[in-house]
Amino acid sequence: MKRVFDFMKTRAIMLVISAVVMVGGIAGTVTQGGFNLGIDFQAGLSLTVGVTGNVTEENVRAALAGTEGVQVQRLGAVGSGQYVVRVRDDGRISEFESVMTNRLLQDLREAFPASRVEELETSYVGPRFSRDMTQQALFLTLFALVLILGYLWFRFRMAYAFSSLAALLHDVIVILGIIGTLQMEVSTATIAAVLTIIGYSLNDTIVIFDRIRENETLLRDSDFRTIINTSITQSLSRTIITSLTTLLAVGAIYVFSTGSIQLFALTLIIGVLVGTYSSVFVASPALMAWNTRAIAYRRKRETERYHRGAVARESAGQAASHATAAGESPAPAPAQTAATRQAVDAEAAKIEIARQRSRKKKTRR
Amino acid sequence: MSKRLRLLIILALVAFGAAAIYPTVRWYFFVSEADKLLAQSSRIEIRDWAQAEARSALDELRRAAAAGDALPEEYRFLIPAAREYLTALGEPVPDQWSATDALRGFRDEAEAFTVLEQHYRSQILELKDLKERIVQLGLDLSGGISVTLEADEANLAERLGQQPTQAQLAEAIELAMEIIRNRIDRFGVTEPQIRQAENNRIVIEIPGDDDRERVNAFLLGRGSLNFHIVHDEATAQLIQLQNRQPGWSPDIDGVPEFIPAGAVVREYVTRDEYGIDERVRWIVIYEDITENGLDGQYITDAQVARDPLTNRPTVNFVLNTQGADEFALLTRDNVGNSMAIVMDDKVRAYARIQEEIPTGQVRITGFDQEQAANIALVLRTAALPVTLEVVNQQVVGATLGETAIRVGLQSIALGFGLVILFMLLYYKGAGFVADVALILNLFFILAVLSAFNLTLTLTSVAGIILTVGLAVDANVIIFERVKEEYRLGKGARASVRAGFDKAFWTVLDANITTFIAALFLSQLGSGPVQGFAITLAVGVMSSMFTALVVTRLFFDFTTETLRREKLSIAWRLS
Numbered sequence: 001m002k003r004v005f006d007f008m009k010t011r012a013i014m015l016v017i018s019a020v021v022m023v024g025g026i027a028g029t030v031t032q033g034g035f036n037l038g039i040d041f042q043a044g045l046s047l048t049v050g051v052t053g054n055v056t057e058e059n060v061r062a063a064l065a066g067t068e069g070v071q072v073q074r075l076g077a078v079g080s081g082q083y084v085v086r087v088r089d090d091g092r093i094s095e096f097e098s099v100m101t102n103r104l105l106q107d108l109r110e111a112f113p114a115s116r117v118e119e120l121e122t123s124y125v126g127p128r129f130s131r132d133m134t135q136q137a138l139f140l141t142l143f144a145l146v147l148i149l150g151y152l153w154f155r156f157r158m159a160y161a162f163s164s165l166a167a168l169l170h171d172v173i174v175i176l177g178i179i180g181t182l183q184m185e186v187s188t189a190t191i192a193a194v195l196t197i198i199g200y201s202l203n204d205t206i207v208i209f210d211r212i213r214e215n216e217t218l219l220r221d222s223d224f225r226t227i228i229n230t231s232i233t234q235s236l237s238r239t240i241i242t243s244l245t246t247l248l249a250v251g252a253i254y255v256f257s258t259g260s261i262q263l264f265a266l267t268l269i270i271g272v273l274v275g276t277y278s279s280v281f282v283a284s285p286a287l288m289a290w291n292t293r294a295i296a297y298r299r300k301r302e303t304e305r306y307h308r309g310a311v312a313r314e315s316a317g318q319a320a321s322h323a324t325a326a327g328e329s330p331a332p333a334p335a336q337t338a339a340t341r342q343a344v345d346a347e348a349a350k351i352e353i354a355r356q357r358s359r360k361k362k363t364r365r
Numbered sequence: 366m367s368k369r370l371r372l373l374i375i376l377a378l379v380a381f382g383a384a385a386i387y388p389t390v391r392w393y394f395f396v397s398e399a400d401k402l403l404a405q406s407s408r409i410e411i412r413d414w415a416q417a418e419a420r421s422a423l424d425e426l427r428r429a430a431a432a433g434d435a436l437p438e439e440y441r442f443l444i445p446a447a448r449e450y451l452t453a454l455g456e457p458v459p460d461q462w463s464a465t466d467a468l469r470g471f472r473d474e475a476e477a478f479t480v481l482e483q484h485y486r487s488q489i490l491e492l493k494d495l496k497e498r499i500v501q502l503g504l505d506l507s508g509g510i511s512v513t514l515e516a517d518e519a520n521l522a523e524r525l526g527q528q529p530t531q532a533q534l535a536e537a538i539e540l541a542m543e544i545i546r547n548r549i550d551r552f553g554v555t556e557p558q559i560r561q562a563e564n565n566r567i568v569i570e571i572p573g574d575d576d577r578e579r580v581n582a583f584l585l586g587r588g589s590l591n592f593h594i595v596h597d598e599a600t601a602q603l604i605q606l607q608n609r610q611p612g613w614s615p616d617i618d619g620v621p622e623f624i625p626a627g628a629v630v631r632e633y634v635t636r637d638e639y640g641i642d643e644r645v646r647w648i649v650i651y652e653d654i655t656e657n658g659l660d661g662q663y664i665t666d667a668q669v670a671r672d673p674l675t676n677r678p679t680v681n682f683v684l685n686t687q688g689a690d691e692f693a694l695l696t697r698d699n700v701g702n703s704m705a706i707v708m709d710d711k712v713r714a715y716a717r718i719q720e721e722i723p724t725g726q727v728r729i730t731g732f733d734q735e736q737a738a739n740i741a742l743v744l745r746t747a748a749l750p751v752t753l754e755v756v757n758q759q760v761v762g763a764t765l766g767e768t769a770i771r772v773g774l775q776s777i778a779l780g781f782g783l784v785i786l787f788m789l790l791y792y793k794g795a796g797f798v799a800d801v802a803l804i805l806n807l808f809f810i811l812a813v814l815s816a817f818n819l820t821l822t823l824t825s826v827a828g829i830i831l832t833v834g835l836a837v838d839a840n841v842i843i844f845e846r847v848k849e850e851y852r853l854g855k856g857a858r859a860s861v862r863a864g865f866d867k868a869f870w871t872v873l874d875a876n877i878t879t880f881i882a883a884l885f886l887s888q889l890g891s892g893p894v895q896g897f898a899i900t901l902a903v904g905v906m907s908s909m910f911t912a913l914v915v916t917r918l919f920f921d922f923t924t925e926t927l928r929r930e931k932l933s934i935a936w937r938l939s
Contacts, residue, residue, distance in 0.1 A: 057762060071764055072766065073508065073761045073763070074508070074761065075511070075759050076760055077760065078762075123562045123563050125561065125562040126560050140886060143885055148878045155874055192823070195827075195882075195897055196828075199835075199901065203875045214867070238841050238842055245788070248783045249783065253777055256775065257769070257773040259766070259769045260769070261772075264827065
């Protein structure tokens with residue numbers, strides 16, 4: 001067997017890093033006054049201009065590039081010389097409408113001194129993404145998450161479901177934190193990118209979890225930490241190749257495109273990296289922590305039951321002076337007759353068999 | 366499942382896909398710009414165009430017949446109809462068709478005109494139907510049409526009986542936007558952008574192309590609905606004129622002199638089976654609605670019912686008290702005349718008034734079920750809280766800018782190419798199989814988008830990118846498992862079987878969770894998220910299929926049928 005990397009050794013450090021990035025991202029977003037919402041989410045100015053002469057749509061776009069988040073659309077057929085310019089109102093400029101109109105017209109006049117630039121119509125438009133739609137989107141996302149959780153619970157175990165959810169939340173918080181801190185413009189493309197990342201991260205986590213589940217039965221004698229480490233190691237080549245190919249595709253888009261498409265690609269690159277990281281360093285440690293706790297809990301409960309069994313038998317037989325407390329030690333009390341000891345052993349074996357059965361049931365494929 | 370059956374299933378799906386993609390390919394690559402433009406206009410416009418074409422064709426034929434020329438090449442489509450008529454009459458069918466022969470092959474010129482018109486119209490209508498079955502490009506990629514609507518404040522004031530407050534107006538516009546949004550959903554226009562603008566305006570941008578028909582379809586009810594008394598005398602004369610002169614139109618031929626002052630010519634339209642207006646004839650109605658008509662705003666309800674005696678569909682509508690009084694007066698004064706229901710200057714229905722209708726409960730008959738349902742709908746939509754008027758309707762370009770789109774699409778293609786190359790280099794023969802699966806995947810996605818006439822936007826392209834990632838991933842999972850088995854020293858066939866079996870649930874679990882997410886997001890009304898979700902949902906299904914069925918078939922074929930003992934799946938393994 002190949003060498004198994006101990007991924008779980010660094011989990012404390014990784015936890016700190018993740019926490020720092022998440023808190024930093026939230027802080028960075030909040031201190032800068034929230035997200036840099038684009039024209040899709042904010043009200044703004046819609047200005048229709050007429051530009052005479054030999055000016056193309058791309059020229060107009062270039063001339064107005066100085067204004068952040070500006071959107072230029074041709075009006076009418078190619079060569080009509082009419083354009084709709086949209087700028088969102090981020091609330092930083094007072095008397096936004098007149099100031100921005102003048103600025104845009106000024107920019108255009110400077111860029112095309114030979115042309116006549118005319119203001120045809122100005123109006124203040126509401127956001128494209130209404131509040132209703134945002135709420136509906138959030139609601140549906142939550143509902144979908146619950147359903148996914150249910151599916152994982154059914155196919156795996158509760159521990160798996162909640163661990164992958166933890167990784168998912170981690171990814172979304174990190175991504176949104178980065179978007180907010182770097183003040184990248186939030187557009188509909190950003191929504192698509194975040195959704196893409198959710199899909200990718202979930203996919204990545206489940207592949208590793210699937211291996212862990214498989215190894216749980218194959219390596220029953222090993223402890224859970226070894227199982228996780230082995231599983232991650234075994235799926236490592238797949239993790240790397242998949243991330244690599246996805247990054248190859250998205251990286252090409254980032255390098256060669258411009259504007260909102262480039263921004264979209266950048267979000268995806270970050271997302272793929274974060275998603276891959278989280279399945280190894282967030283989801284798996286979460287699963288391990290959950291499992292360790294579950295094992296401890298189960299052991300405690302079994303010990304309790306074991307003693308209760310002993311108490312019942314002893315009270316039926318002889319004086320029960322020693323069976324007072326159900327301590328942590330699973331060792332049987334010394335003053336026991338051979339018969340009771342036998343009964344206790346049988347009980348313990350029964351519990352063990354039942355546990356194995358229930359585990360088998362859950363890990364059945 | 367046997368390999369042959371699997372192959373058959375795959376081939377059948379590919380054939381379905383090809384059939385679904387065909388309209389899109391044909392539209393974008395094989396239809397001329399002029400024809401596209403024509404196909405995007407309304408049916409009425411197409412009809413006008415076809416009639417104009419038919420008229421000039423008829424003139425051309427007459428001229429050719431007078432000169433004794435042979436039938437021009439472009440009119441040879443008349444021959445079958447003409448031959449049939451001549452044969453029916455028992456007259457000799459000429460070998461060499463002259464223009465005179467062709468004209469003789471019809472009972473009269475009106476019939477020839479009908480055949481000509483039919484020909485030109487069906488040409489364009491076929492393209493129009495084709496357009497219903499293609500993948501449209503979204504507003505961000507190709508632009509679309511922008512419509513500005515304005516709420517009529519005066520009309521609202523009239524209805525409320527007072528000047529509306531700012532809050533009332535805002536609420537009315539909010540409601541109107543909601544109605545429009547619902548209508549757009551119902552008419553299947555995907556990813557429109559609706560924004561509220563100042564001055565009681567609503568700006569709607571619809572992706573795709575300048576198809577006024579669609580716009581009118583969902584803005585139906587925006588305008589006026591009124592009852593007008595029909596000028597029966599002038600109408601009778603006008604109908605005679607239309608019979609004499611097929612294709613007559615007041616726009617081309619001018620309003621005839623016998624139309625009295627105060628009356629106007631309006632087209633009477635019915636909805637054809639596509640739910641689109643088709644002109645039946647022109648009729649003459651009184652223009653004013655104070656003396657010779659009634660405002661439609663008094664309608665409170667409209668339903669389709671059946672006549673208990675004849676069992677034929679009727680439209681029943683109810684007027685409020687004021688409307689009932691005025692309607693009673695109107696019908697009392699006009700017993701024996703006809704009354705027309707006029708919506709947006711088009712006559713939707715007209716019927717003779719049999720007797721005074723005093724109660725405000727009106728029953729109109731004489732339609733089939735479909736028409737009755739449409740008229741009831743029209744009457745109900747008259748109750749739109751605020752009258753909207755189209756103040757501006759224009760074609761807009763892409764939001765992203767042409768260069769950005771071109772470069773973006775090129776870079777996406779490049780990224781895709783890199784992935785294909787990587788798989789080929791890393792997995793050798795198996796990589797080729799994965800690449801085939803990947804391309805098949807794209808093909809299936811486009812086929813489904815095409816089949817459901819969905820809109821392709823930047824966000825759906827994002828969905829496709831994620832799908833490419835997932836499709837590659839499914840193959841990678843499988844290949845890595847096969848490789849593991851192969852390294853253990855198993856034979857090619859055993860490795861493939863074990864690898865696929867072990868990877869099966871992994872691939873399924875990973876994809877089903879993504880599918881659940883996509884399915885829910887696709888329920889999100891209309892908009893960019895929906896585009897993304899639908900593409901993703903389709904992509905997940907097809908990537909599961911290609912990975913578990915197509916790839917598997919390739920492997921089974923090489924290991925079982927060709928009995929290859931070695932797998933070409935990695936460099937260090939042989």
